[in-house]
Amino acid sequence: AQSVTQLDSHVSVSEGTPVLLRCNYSSSYSPSLFWYVQHPNKGLQLLLKYTSAATLVKGINGFEAEFKKSETSFHLTKPSAHMSDAAEYFCVVSLISSGSARQLTFGSGTQLTVLP
Amino acid sequence: DAGVIQSPRHEVTEMGQEVTLRCKPISGHDYLFWYRQTMMRGLELLIYFNNNVPIDDSGMPEDRFSAKMPNASFSTLKIQPSEPRDSAVYFCASSFGALRNTEAFFGQGTRLTVV
Numbered sequence: 001a002q003s004v005t006q007l008d009s010h011v012s013v014s015e016g017t018p019v020l021l022r023c024n025y026s027s028s029y030s031p032s033l034f035w036y037v038q039h040p041n042k043g044l045q046l047l048l049k050y051t052s053a054a055t056l057v058k059g060i061n062g063f064e065a066e067f068k069k070s071e072t073s074f075h076l077t078k079p080s081a082h083m084s085d086a087a088e089y090f091c092v093v094s095l096i097s098s099g100s101a102r103q104l105t106f107g108s109g110t111q112l113t114v115l116p
Numbered sequence: 117d118a119g120v121i122q123s124p125r126h127e128v129t130e131m132g133q134e135v136t137l138r139c140k141p142i143s144g145h146d147y148l149f150w151y152r153q154t155m156m157r158g159l160e161l162l163i164y165f166n167n168n169v170p171i172d173d174s175g176m177p178e179d180r181f182s183a184k185m186p187n188a189s190f191s192t193l194k195i196q197p198s199e200p201r202d203s204a205v206y207f208c209a210s211s212f213g214a215l216r217n218t219e220a221f222f223g224q225g226t227r228l229t230v231v
Binding site: 034041042043044090103106108 | 120149158161164172209219220221222223224225227
């Protein structure tokens, strides 16, 4: 079985300071990992994805994440938060499964607040 | 491409009524997924299709829910009869390939309120 745990339900940072959103996963196979962002009353937008290439993945809007197999982690970071980053962030794992499509398993989400 | 298109964006209905949610995936995508998002349970996969064929509907909560994909460009999720606990945001997503090296693209969602 696969699962993903977002360690913080809420994170609050000041504008201009670094952002760290934590994610741990469990899987029996090589995962693909994604971070999606959801702004209020909007759909889900892909920030970045890891698919077994480079372990440090750069995404849109200055976000990046590092895949650490030994720690089963895929934390999302950004050097300097912007007010427009305030949203809910979802860590998502997708596994190779025999015979059928990979399925996405979503974490419970982290609500990021950016303070002026 | 306009992305995944869902309609309606908002739906308010009375308990017991039939509700139909619609989705147009991105052209050329061969997988289509229906998700439900609630505060209590987060994002849950309800059902997904591959080349218009339902592959896994184990996430469909009960027989009141049904989904169809009559062709590659259209899918529906129907709830009959609807109940207040069905109130949620329903997302449709599509992808090209089985999500190994590709991502799912999500629609804007349909916010369903059953009163």
